[in-house]
Amino acid sequence: MSDTAWNHLTTHITELQTLAGVHGLLQWDQQVNMPPAAAGLRAEQNALMAGLVHKRLTAPSYGDALTALLPSTDPVRRASAKHLKRDYDRNTKLSADLVDRLARAQAKGFQSWMAARDADDFKVFVPALYELVALSQEKAEAIDSSRPAYDVLLDEFDYGTSTATLVPMFARLRDGLTELVGATRDAPAVPAIDLHVPLDVQKRINETVISSLGYDLSAGRLDMAQHPFSIGLGRGDVRITTHLYENDLLNGLGGTVHEAGHAMYEQGLPHDTLSGTGLNVAASYGLHESQSRFWENTIGGSLPFFHWLSAQLANEGVKLTADALYRAANRIEPGLIRISADEVTYNLHILLRFELELALFDGSLAVADIPDAWNAGMHKLLGQTPNSGVDGALQDVHWSSGAFGYFPSYTLGNLYAASLGVALEEALPDMWEQVGQGEFSHILSWLRTHVHHHGSQLSAPDIIRNAVGDRDPVEDLLSHLWSRHGALYGVSRME
Numbered sequence: 001m002s003d004t005a006w007n008h009l010t011t012h013i014t015e016l017q018t019l020a021g022v023h024g025l026l027q028w029d030q031q032v033n034m035p036p037a038a039a040g041l042r043a044e045q046n047a048l049m050a051g052l053v054h055k056r057l058t059a060p061s062y063g064d065a066l067t068a069l070l071p072s073t074d075p076v077r078r079a080s081a082k083h084l085k086r087d088y089d090r091n092t093k094l095s096a097d098l099v100d101r102l103a104r105a106q107a108k109g110f111q112s113w114m115a116a117r118d119a120d121d122f123k124v125f126v127p128a129l130y131e132l133v134a135l136s137q138e139k140a141e142a143i144d145s146s147r148p149a150y151d152v153l154l155d156e157f158d159y160g161t162s163t164a165t166l167v168p169m170f171a172r173l174r175d176g177l178t179e180l181v182g183a184t185r186d187a188p189a190v191p192a193i194d195l196h197v198p199l200d201v202q203k204r205i206n207e208t209v210i211s212s213l214g215y216d217l218s219a220g221r222l223d224m225a226q227h228p229f230s231i232g233l234g235r236g237d238v239r240i241t242t243h244l245y246e247n248d249l250l251n252g253l254g255g256t257v258h259e260a261g262h263a264m265y266e267q268g269l270p271h272d273t274l275s276g277t278g279l280n281v282a283a284s285y286g287l288h289e290s291q292s293r294f295w296e297n298t299i300g301g302s303l304p305f306f307h308w309l310s311a312q313l314a315n316e317g318v319k320l321t322a323d324a325l326y327r328a329a330n331r332i333e334p335g336l337i338r339i340s341a342d343e344v345t346y347n348l349h350i351l352l353r354f355e356l357e358l359a360l361f362d363g364s365l366a367v368a369d370i371p372d373a374w375n376a377g378m379h380k381l382l383g384q385t386p387n388s389g390v391d392g393a394l395q396d397v398h399w400s401s402g403a404f405g406y407f408p409s410y411t412l413g414n415l416y417a418a419s420l421g422v423a424l425e426e427a428l429p430d431m432w433e434q435v436g437q438g439e440f441s442h443i444l445s446w447l448r449t450h451v452h453h454h455g456s457q458l459s460a461p462d463i464i465r466n467a468v469g470d471r472d473p474v475e476d477l478l479s480h481l482w483s484r485h486g487a488l489y490g491v492s493r494m495e
Contacts, residue, residue: 005068006077010276012062013084016053021234023049028239030110031225043107050103057091079457080277086159093142102139105131106401113400114226122371122389125400130367132402133360140361150361153405157285158412158460163358166408169474173411174351176478178381179494180344180486181332187489190331193250193324201316202244206253208312210260213295214444215240216267222256227397228339230259230292232266235275239263249318250329251340257300261292264444268452284460285406289413290420291447297343297414298421299443301329301484304436312438330488334382336391344485345382347414352377353396353407361404415473416464418480420451423468 026049030042056062066088069081105128112128140149154161197205203222211217225241232238240259244252265288274280282288299305306325313320332342338349356373359365365373374393378384386392398406425431428442435443450467458466464473482493 002068002072002077005065008061009065009069009080009084009278012056012059012065013278014276016056017234019049019053019056021237023053024231024233028231028233030107031227031229032223032241036111036114039107039111043104046107047100047103050099051096054091054094054096054099057088058094063088063092076274076277076279076457080279083456084278090143090155093144094139095142098135098138098142102135102402105135109400109402110397113394113397117390117394120388120390120394122393123368125394126368129370129399132399133367133404136402136404137361148361150358150405153361154408155405157403157406157409159284160459160461161286161408161412166354169415170351170354170408170411172474173347173415173477174381176474177344177348177481180478180481180491181334181348183486183491183493184332184489187491190327190488191324192331192333193320193328194247195249195318195320196247197249197318199244199246201318202246202249202252205249205313205316205318206242206244206256209253209309210240210256212312212438213257213260213299213440214264215260219267220263228255228259229397230262230266232263232269235271238266250325254296254300254329255339258292258296261295262288264295264447265291265452268444268448270453270455274455274457279455279457281456283454283456283458283463284412285409286412287416287451287460287463289409290416290464291413291451293410293413294417294420294447298417298480299435299440301343302326302432302435304432307436308438327488330485332485332489334384336378336384336386337395339395342485344481347411348381350407350411352381354411357404357407415477416460418477419464419468419471419473420447421480422471422476423450 023046026042026045034042063085066081066085069077070085072078072081109128109132112125116122116125136153137149140147140152144152148163151162154163154166207217207222210222219236220238220240223239223241225243228240228242230238230240240256240263242252242256242259244256265282269280269282271280303322303326306322306329310320310322310325330343332344334345334348335341338346338353341349352374355377356365356370359373360367360370371389371393375385378386378392424443424446427446428434431443434440451463454463478493486492
């Protein structure tokens with residue numbers, strides 16, 4: 001019986017992952033190539049694909065196979081059944097009608113968000129966002145009415161995470177970050193780089209950097225999009241997009257390296273050994289984010305990296321010193337835009353979104369009141385007040401797809417990345433010398449072994465614990481930020 005159930009399961013999962021890849025391709029095309037007039041058709045296509053996937057995710061024979069495999073003594077079969085049964089139980093609680101309505105609302109939400117951005121008017125987005133919040137509430141209620149809706153939604157991205165653990169942890173981080181920002185506020189300004197670099201030159205530079213880091217361009221591609229993202233469509237097809245700026249080389253490059261970090265994780269997952277098991281996927285969104293933030297900040301913001309990068313830029317006729325690049329990349333400059341935020345203030349942007357999402361789902365904030373709450377929060381946390389929706393509550397794509405509970409993963413990723421950085425320095429004593437020479441393979445190999453190759457056989461906290469030991473990630477992140485940015489500004493942490 002066990003072998004029969006296992007064969008049924010692996011066939012079923014292979015089909016599901018193929019369908020998910022096709023659905024992902026539709027979503028990639030929507031943000032990269034699709035003409036605006038196809039929005040209605042894409043909504044129908046997305047709804048059909050979501051329905052097909054949901055039907056297979058809730059098939060009784062699939063559930064029977066999972067139940068039969070839960071007592072298995074084989075560790076892979078047992079881990080597969082446990083991991084997949086959790087998602088099966090969630091999905092069987094969602095009606096086909098609700099799945100259909102959500103898929104249609106998500107497709108329309110993206111177009112509404114784009115239209116609102118074009119008009120710079122949040123009110124254009126309000127009806128679509130209101131529907132997405134209501135449907136997400138309905139979804140959470142259907143899955144587990146005994147828990148707060150937001151906690152149920154968090155499980156989709158970082159299983160086991162709750163507001164009870166996030167709120168105090170994020171409060172510690174917020175206090176530490178505001179202390180560092182305050183300590184550097186009156187320090188002499190660090191200059192930015194004011195240099196025009198043509199977009200075609202930047203694209204070549206970006207491709208050189210990400211391929212050197214370890215992103216396999218033969219199994220992926222780099223395209224332009226309004227909002228940078230990465231997407232794994234299956235074995236051999238992991239794509240990334242970026243947004244480049246003619247007068248801001250580092251902003252565009254940072255986004256590209258960030259997405260390459262995601263993509264290298266996807267390319268390193270155990271597709272060869274665990275295909276068809278459902279375990280050849282990332283353990284959590286927070287762990288996924290740790291890979292992007294590690295490469296973007298820990299490595300891509302370091303002085304040795306810029307020693308290597310300055311030589312690559314010179315090959316393209318761009319003359320910038322490593323010191324100028326390092327100083328410009330590590331400026332603390334509170335601003336309005338999350339994806340352009342410096343490493344120190346970035347998590348304050350996330351904490352604001354976390355607080356707003358909590359308020360949306362506990363009923364203390366109405367959708368129409370988001371811009372005012374956003375602006376007040378930005379002023380409190382970062383001393384900034386947006387003058388437009390595009391610079392404020394319309395800047396992120398996430399809510400347009402109903403991805404509530406996603407934002408905390410970004411800060412969890414930063415916390416994980418800080419501890420991984422400490423562990424890597426201990427494991428590779430000459431790591432920074434390697435980075436300065438453009439040698440990144442040993443770093444990637446360590447991440448492959450300690451993070452990527454596990455897939456989701458273990459939980460994200462267990463993967464991190466096995467990789468770094470029993471560490472305090474909040475302290476690791478704050479220590480990293482003070483040692484890099486505090487030193488740059490000539491300030492020290494108070495004991």
